[in-house]
Amino acid sequence: NAGVTQTPKxxxxxxxxxxxxxxxxxxxxxxxxxxxxxxxxxxxLIYYSASEGTTDKxxxxxxxxxxxLNKRExxxxxxxxxxxxxxxxxxxxxxxxxYSPLHFGNGTRLTVT
Amino acid sequence: xxxxxxxxSTLSVQxxxxxxxxxxxxxxxxxxxxxxxxxxxxxxxxIIDIRSNVGEKKDQRIAVTLNKTAKHFSLHITxxxxxDSAVYFCAASIYHQFYFGTGxxxxxxx
Numbered sequence: 001n002a003g004v005t006q007t008p009k010x011x012x013x014x015x016x017x018x019x020x021x022x023x024x025x026x027x028x029x030x031x032x033x034x035x036x037x038x039x040x041x042x043x044x045l046i047y048y049s050a051s052e053g054t055t056d057k058x059x060x061x062x063x064x065x066x067x068x069l070n071k072r073e074x075x076x077x078x079x080x081x082x083x084x085x086x087x088x089x090x091x092x093x094x095x096x097x098x099y100s101p102l103h104f105g106n107g108t109r110l111t112v113t
Numbered sequence: 114x115x116x117x118x119x120x121x122s123t124l125s126v127q128x129x130x131x132x133x134x135x136x137x138x139x140x141x142x143x144x145x146x147x148x149x150x151x152x153x154x155x156x157x158x159x160i161i162d163i164r165s166n167v168g169e170k171k172d173q174r175i176a177v178t179l180n181k182t183a184k185h186f187s188l189h190i191t192x193x194x195x196x197d198s199a200v201y202f203c204a205a206s207i208y209h210q211f212y213f214g215t216g217x218x219x220x221x222x223x
Contacts, residue, residue: 043213
């Protein structure tokens with residue numbers, strides 16, 4: 001099992017450009033998440049999908065949109081990138097039932113110039 | 114929403130000593146508390162977790178304690194080794210959401 005797979009690993013964008021970060025999990029998990037990680041600020045939740053067909057905002061949703069394409073895939077879209085969105089983005093998944101932990105992907109390092 | 118505070122932000126210990134990292138949370142409805150270890154350039158990985166109906170859990174050199182009344186939980190690492198050097202994050206989970214502390218950078222000095 002690959003676990004949680006994110007693409008791309010690195011990306012450089014210019015201000016105003018758009019892009020989609022892809023995430024897929026092969027653990028048959030119900031819940032999927034997008035976090036961003038910035039120095040000194042820990043992991044902050046952007047959006048999550050508790051189950052297929054639902055999405056909800058997290059702590060820092062502004063400037064992002066998500067799509068839960070099916071049970072396996074959860075994408076994050078930046079419509080008009082800004083330098084403040086320079087960060088490392090992690091996708092994660094969880095069984096979503098009871099006391100089940102997050103399993104993280106390897107991350108995408110995004111730089112917006 | 115839930116607020117998780119983590120201390121200290123940096124911690125240096127001599128090899129073989131113990132390390133303790135403390136976290137507090139604000140929402141009494143939080144019921145699951147995982148701890149993650151993140152090495153430089155890598156993804157966070159679960160090292161231990163505890164449920165709200167348990168006061169302490171141990172796994173070899175790692176232990177976690179939970180005080181629901183005071184809303185705080187702690188990670189204890191005994192007999193530290195250089196490979197324990199990493200950033201450690203606590204988290205509190207409520208209603209499918211996970212809220213993280215800001216991390217503790219642990220350095221184990223050989």
